[in-house]
Amino acid sequence: MGKKHEMVGVPQDSELLHAAQAGDASCLGLLLARHRAGMHAVALALLGHSQDAEDAVQEAVLIAVRRIGDIRDPDAVGAWLRMVVRNVCRAQLRKMSAIPMPEVSEPFEADRSNPTPPDPAEVLDQHALRDWVWSALEGLSPTLRLVTILRYFTDVTSYEDIAALCATPVGTVRSRLNQARTKLVNALLNSAEQVHDDVATLHARHRRLAKETIESGYRGELTSVLSDWWSPQADVILPTGKRTGIDHLPPAFDRDVSAGVRHKLLNVVASREVVIWEIALLNPPENPFHCPPDAVLAHFMNQGRISKTRFHYRARR
Template sequence: MSRSVQNGRFGEELDVTQGDAELVALAQAGDAAALGALLTRHEAGMRAVALGVLGYGPDAEDAVQDAMVTALRRIGEVRNPAAVGPWLRTIVRNNARTTRRGPRTLPVAEPEWFAQPATSPTPEEALDSGALRDWVWHAIGELSEPDRLVTLLRYFSDASSYEQIATVCGVPVGTVRSRLSHARRALAGGLRTAATTAHADVSAAGDARWREGRDMIATAMRGDFDRVVHESWWPHAEMVVPGGPRGGRDLAIRGMTTDLEAGVRQRLRNVVASGDVLIWETDLISPPDDPEHCPPGALWLQQLHRGRVRRITLFHPVPALV
């Protein structure tokens, strides 16, 4: 008799003895149980690759878990479903080799033969284009706020290196690694148990966050940032600039006013939201007569309480080396 688990999307029985190609097809159709079965099937081989490069220790486990998160994001782009095992092991090998060379500058290492063109979507866009989207965002939303915060920064923002995440969060790099490891274990563990319940479609909520962000940035660019702050921040909200000043709402208003008077403009480029964590990434546009006035971009990490900002961190990410 074939072994089976509950199908996470359709409520049917999933035959986990199916071949890789069949399981990939189901996973690409949005079946979390199928992806969980694939990862369970290939986990031993993935771990063997990591141990062969890094030896026993937390770095090897991180390389395996990173590959599982990559699978969540990229399963829809697998070109040869029958070769998903080598694909997963190649991701692990690249992650492990990058770890051995030194600090990583890219969110997740991809196989060379799986490289995407320059116009490939952002990690968030790639995830949102897949049917696994709702399960993944539900799983991220179930993480604790500290774990969710580092996960969103690592996989969905420009501040993706351990060092930059540590700076944004105000914690040691070791704490970032620990929180990411815990988050990845939770995500991978959720897949292994096949996620048998349906989850709400996140598209509407994501679209609302984008509209809200665009409206707020547009209002700020008209010189009404003080209105944005007073309407969406708690009176005692804290603003932090890593390596710079700390203050409250007045600090944010003064900073934005100074930039506007200097001719600086901002354009919303990315929005990432999960529960009470909201990230805006903006392009900073310097005035034509002073093109080096400001860094090229900003990351606004907003920690919310009942929908309003209780703490905001302003950070200027260092572009990833490629």
């Protein structure tokens, strides 16, 4: 793996970027973990609460591994990562839509001026993070490794072409890529712990806040917690698009609890500016359709307090 970089205190994005571009996978992992909530928020906004949104974030992470050297402005890392997610989502929407969407600039795409597909080994050897990439790829099974190298390090990128080359159905290719993406992304994000614990601390802090908020609602103390963590002028955007304030939340929570609904915290993804909660809404047996199956809350932070919260409910299947 690339040279480790000693950093004192909480490293800035620019420090992490320079270290990542020099070949430090742990710094890239921390950079991606730090901005993952913002990336997730973009995917949710464009694709809704679905596996497609998570797939888009994972796809963007692997694109970032390959194209991290393209970033020229160290202060624009977050914006660049969100742009990568946005372009991945738009590509998915173009495939799903019968009406063609306008093309967008995709600076993370490989150079297509050379019609000869690049050799995967050559691509990886040119990459600043080649040691981590090779090690991570070698940790995959041969079938997962093959589809991953084709998809991300050659011009054989379409599911159909990969399926033909591997002599396997397209559905199998999709499944293998999903498995490989999950393994690689988790390995990269876990490497963030090797350089600094600010992401782990941030996640733990916001997970505690999420649990405290839910538990306070059962005790009838939600208003007090909201006053501690939310800005008094916080904007609350409901799934219908209606905008309201935080005063709307305690009575709405009380109504659900009175109806027998319980809340199970599934996941918290935190960055400095965006925090996402995923919550399962457990309806009582006698009223199974009182609430949608789960909710996603995207919180936008300003000076350590929540300044805006956007709700999204997943539709029943």
